[in-house]
Amino acid sequence: AQSVSQHNHHVILSEAASLELGCNYSYGGTVNLFWYVQYPGQHLQLLLKYFSGDPLVKGIKGFEAEFIKSKFSFNLRKPSVQWSDTAEYFCAVNAQTGGFKTIFGAGTRLFVKA
Amino acid sequence: NAGVTQTPKFQVLKTGQSMTLQCAQDMNHEYMSWYRQDPGMGLRLIHYSVGAGITDQGEVPNGYNVSRSTTEDFPLRLLSAAPSQTSVYFCASSYSTGTGIHQPQHFGDGTRLSIL
Numbered sequence: 642a643q644s645v646s647q648h649n650h651h652v653i654l655s656e657a658a659s660l661e662l663g664c665n666y667s668y669g670g671t672v673n674l675f676w677y678v679q680y681p682g683q684h685l686q687l688l689l690k691y692f693s694g695d696p697l698v699k700g701i702k703g704f705e706a707e708f709i710k711s712k713f714s715f716n717l718r719k720p721s722v723q724w725s726d727t728a729e730y731f732c733a734v735n736a737q738t739g740g741f742k743t744i745f746g747a748g749t750r751l752f753v754k755a
Numbered sequence: 756n757a758g759v760t761q762t763p764k765f766q767v768l769k770t771g772q773s774m775t776l777q778c779a780q781d782m783n784h785e786y787m788s789w790y791r792q793d794p795g796m797g798l799r800l801i802h803y804s805v806g807a808g809i810t811d812q813g814e815v816p817n818g819y820n821v822s823r824s825t826t827e828d829f830p831l832r833l834l835s836a837a838p839s840q841t842s843v844y845f846c847a848s849s850y851s852t853g854t855g856i857h858q859p860q861h862f863g864d865g866t867r868l869s870i871l
Contacts, residue, residue: 650795677859684845684864684865685845685847686862687860733798742800743800744814745797745800747796748797
């Protein structure tokens with residue numbers, strides 16, 4: 642069965658600091674990978690996605706993620722965070738074959754100090 | 756565009772009561788799903804549907820029923836509510852290109868459900 646692991650449950654950074662949130666998944670086949678963000682009181686919104694091709698994916702608001710197949714990882718990065726990036730971030734995976742289930746990680750709460 | 760609409764936004768139930776959470780989308784998406792969000796556990800998939808008349812279980816299906824009689828609607832039913840079902844419930848929809856690429860999901864605003 643697919644599973645998604647996000648290593649950091651809470652991250653606190655100062656503005657302008659660099660961000661990297663870890664995401665590992667357990668599935669041996671071809672996968673679609675996503676990062677979603679949930680701002681306080683809002684629903685989930687897509688940050689970026691990976692289907693195939695260039696393993697370095699750029700998303701909205703200056704976020705990017707790198708797919709490393711050998712490590713089953715899809716880490717999210719941002720060179721310089723802003724106070725407005727305070728939110729919860731979710732990594733999600735679904736398999737390209739065998740069903741439509743999308744499995745989410747437990748989430749990482751990011752707090753950016755102004 | 757309305758996107759994914761969930762009703763109600765808030766609900767309080769007593770243990771043993773039944774309830775249906777409504778979800779509707781106007782994007783003609785084949786795929787719809789229900790998640791529950793609990794602190795420290797992220798989103799867990801309850802049930803999903805790949806089209807009208809087709810549903811399947813997710814990670815935590817027990818205590819919930821679904822049906823998909825139309826493309827637009829995907830209601831979630833709690834037959835006998837339990838305190839463990841206190842959670843925030845999100846409905847989502849997406850389309851597939853049919854080549855194994857499952858597009859990102861559009862989420863509703865959520866239903867905050869409390870079971871006393």
